[in-house]
Amino acid sequence: MMDNEVRDKKKAEEHTERNQAVNQLKMLSVTAIFLIHCKFPGRAGEIIRGVASFGVPVFFMIAGFYSYRISRSKIRKRAGHLFQLIIGANLFYLVWDLAYLCLTGENVAVWTAENLNWKKLLIFLLFNETPLRGHLWFLGALWYCYLLLLLFAVVLSGRNQQGKEWYSRAGKAVTAVLLLGNLVLGEALTGLGHNLQIPYVRNWLFCGVPCFLAGYLIRERQENQTACKMTRKMMIVLIVFCAVFGAVETCLIPDSELYLGTLLLALFSFMYVAYRDGKKTGCASWYLEFVDRNASLIYILQVAVIKTLQLILQRTGVGDNKVLAWIMPFAAFALTCLTAELVTKIRVCILHRK
Secondary structure, eight states, X not given: OHHHHHHHHHHHHHHHHTOHHHHHHXXXXXXXXXXXXXXXXXXXXXXXXXXXXXXXXXXXXXXXHTXXXXXXXXXXXXXXXXXXXXXXXXXXXXXXXXXXXXXXTOOHXXXXXXXXXXXXXXXXXXXXXXXXXXXXXXXXXXXXXXXXXXXHHHHHTTOOHHHHHHHHHHHHHHHHHHHHHHHIXXXXXXXXXXXXXXXXXXXXXXXXXXXXXXXXXXHXXXXXXXXXXXXXXXXXXXXXXXXXHHXXXXXXXXXXXXXXXXXXXXXHHHHHHHTTTTOOOOSOHHHHHHHHHHHHHHHHHHHHHHHHHHHHHHHTTOTTOHHHHXXXXXXXXXXXXXXXXXXXXXXXXXXXXX
């Protein structure tokens, strides 16, 4: 019995590693998330930002998908690596913020008092909102997901099939309830004029855990050989509809972090690529490998690169140029990718020397 479980886990891990369609969606999501932080100008940029918010749930789903039935040692390894990223990213932005404040002539003492205090630390621990850079919340939320997965791996060990099926049904219910909570606290209340602060909606509980569970449960259906009831054409139609619906929601409620349309867009997009069963997609393999290698660094470094470019444009007197405003997202993304690749190569060289 134990040998069968080990063999099934190995098979599941090998299967997900070969799924290039999921990696292609990952590549698209990296670009989408960048466009949240570096928007195109005007109403068009705001609509693109709203639709691009699907990228964050997708990353949680990918993590959950690749976490199905992996060993506890592998969960601990991933959690440990992610913890190092959290520490490293926050230290980087602490140094970067201090340097930025000195360059812009802002008061370092005031900034320190406002951002490095016990209240900010408590918000970070409860809701993942780091006092240094808001976009780093994702790393903390994903770390909490791995810790919860490790806890449930211990709970499920030794359970019979009936017990595991009960937890699977409970996971589906939890996913639905928490995502509904996200939409009520986020989009619905914002539309009614009661805009909650971002950390209370965008956190491990209302975004990370349900989206992580969604990816995990999709992988579970595949492992149980449960066929998808929708055809690929139906999913494509739904994906297009959800993208349009998300754009309309963005126009109506521009201040929301996540929308029903973009949440469903993330779900259907992920289901579409997951059920392609790892077949080749025709996308340039070198770019897929590049994103796989540098996705974390692109995510971490993008805000620093964007703000540095904005500062340079302001200092040179062309910060309000409308043409440059449209070029900015492309230039910033390219520079972020190059910076991430450079950091990766430096890290590899240092490790080889050791």
